[in-house]
Amino acid sequence: MALRKPKLAVWKFSSCDGCQLSLLDCEDELLAVADAVEIANFPEASRAVVKGPYDLSLVEGSITTPHDAERIHGIRRTSKFLVTIGACATAGGIQALRNFKDVKEFISIVYARPDYIETLKKSTPITDHVFVDFELRGCPINKYQLVEVLSAFLNGRKPNTPPHSVCVECKQRGTVCVMVAHGTPCLGPVTQVGCGALCPAYARGCYGCFGPKETPNTASLSAWWSGLGASERDLMRAFRGFNAYAEPFRRESEAHEK
């Protein structure tokens, strides 16, 4: 008897669709992936839906509505492994900027009829709601890391995604430090790798789209930024980006508020 192909499902919550697009952006690997797994639920790519349970669920997006806060539990129940993909699913995303303000005011700025809108006060990561087996970082995720995660879970091993800072990758690729050499403020020292240390290679400072590295010293970095002329407001905005609600970045941005 032939072995059953593992079932892969892709789920979307509040997001820009970019992280699940990363799977379709694996132009060279997509058909091989489709050979190795049964794509059982992936509405962005297919109208066919195969019933669960699923061997691996990829979850994109953050929880922002009462309905979604319910829906994620159903997905957890039908999934053997649940992996979150991207900054929205792992940290609440850019839409978590509402968490620092009054969402009612936000609704009234954008919508003529606030009474038509149903939304939660906070945008929260998936892990605040259900057990998550693995979190893949990035805004957007790196597609090669995604293939690594798929391959790891399908083969019963741990994904190899390093937790160290962007600085290490700058050294590896031989990029001159933009902060030391040019005085350009950079979040690289406190941000996890995964992007390939892109921004410094393009002569700009890292803006933290992969979120905090393990044990980041954000206070020390802030002091260095101040030395380069960054104001308290600049620091607050810098940490309040695509991973604003990730704990170390949240605390640091609040330290510079006011």
Added chain:
Amino acid sequence: MKSRTIKVDYLARVEGEGALLVKIKGEQVTDVKLKIFEPPRFFEAFLRGRKFDEAPDIAARICGICPIAYQMSACHAIEDAFGIKITGPIRDLRRLIYCGEWIESHALHVYLLHAPDFLGYEDAIRMAKNHPDEVKRGLRLKKAGNEIVRLLGGREIHPINVRVGGFYKTPVKRDFSALAEELKWARDTALATVRWVATFAFPDFDRDYEFVALRHPDEYPFNEGRLVSNQGLDIAVREYDQHFVEDHVAHSNALQSRLTERNSYFVGPLARYNLNFDKLSPLAQEAARSAGLGPVCRNPFQSIIVRSVEMVYACDEALRIIEHYEMPDKPAVNVEPRVGTGYGCTEAPRGICYHRYRIDDRGIIVDCKIVPPTSQNQKTIESDLRQFVQTNLLLPKDKLQWQCEQAIRNYDPCISCATHFLKLYIESE
């Protein structure tokens, strides 16, 4: 009286979350609702208080499929507020990165999202079993577009190299040599794509649409031009708010746009093509004619041909830009913030994307407005469905439902960005 409902709870092969509800009473379609339940994300609210130079990166996160559109509209709007006009190689590189996004996005839609409808497959992966060569070539074409975005932008999704005033770093000419070879292949493949999709069977369908697109005196539009329509609209981008309004309806988290003087309108490849056919390159015009298209096409189902023609153009244009490229002295012009309001409108793959920013003397955004293409097409999609279902009531329900979905996919709706879009319900009472 017999009544029916067509209901699609979760529209597939569109970017984002939406649903469709069609109600039929006897022989009459009584209601069509395109529901957008993509959760609201409030970009226009949290952009307030951010610094102007953060806007392109933040706005990009509205849509992972067309981040360049958001970056370009944001940059042009803010530069408008500061009185900056970009010319020369930086302007050309902006057109080039936009060519990349059109090729990537159009190839995704033509090959992976829309062609399966015409050939009767639920997705491109199932289609690949019988049409492996087409799917593979579609993926390579998409990759060629992504290569442009990656080279200029650093990565395909949410590129990091675009800034107000230009780029952080500009490539040297030889960086383009491998890409240029791949683009020559891509141009040939785009031509083959036009020939391939022209053989599909198209439902006989058209309506008297008002098409709206940018028009520029010298070129097929990406970043600049006046907003024109086939029914007399001819305005500068900064007059947008006087002619277009957004309505908030109960069934949708997306705001619906309409023209104040008339009503619904149509943006995207078909609109651009109909209003700018004369600005296409000779090769793209020739490709369109050989596929049986005149200078005007009103059948939204044939938008797949037009999208393919636009891929020919984008490859052609990209190769032209690369051939003439000389690296600028500086990657960006100097940007001095000043108080003011700026307006920007560029041609996203799905149609015009309008941004307006009011900025204070410290360069902080005081307020902003962003109108994505899909919210502008939403009313037109609903009207299409009303007519389409009305004239196809005799089709079996599952077939009618699939064709309704296909009619929606004609617009390549990008729901994540329209939220502020899609399930299909056809309900007969």
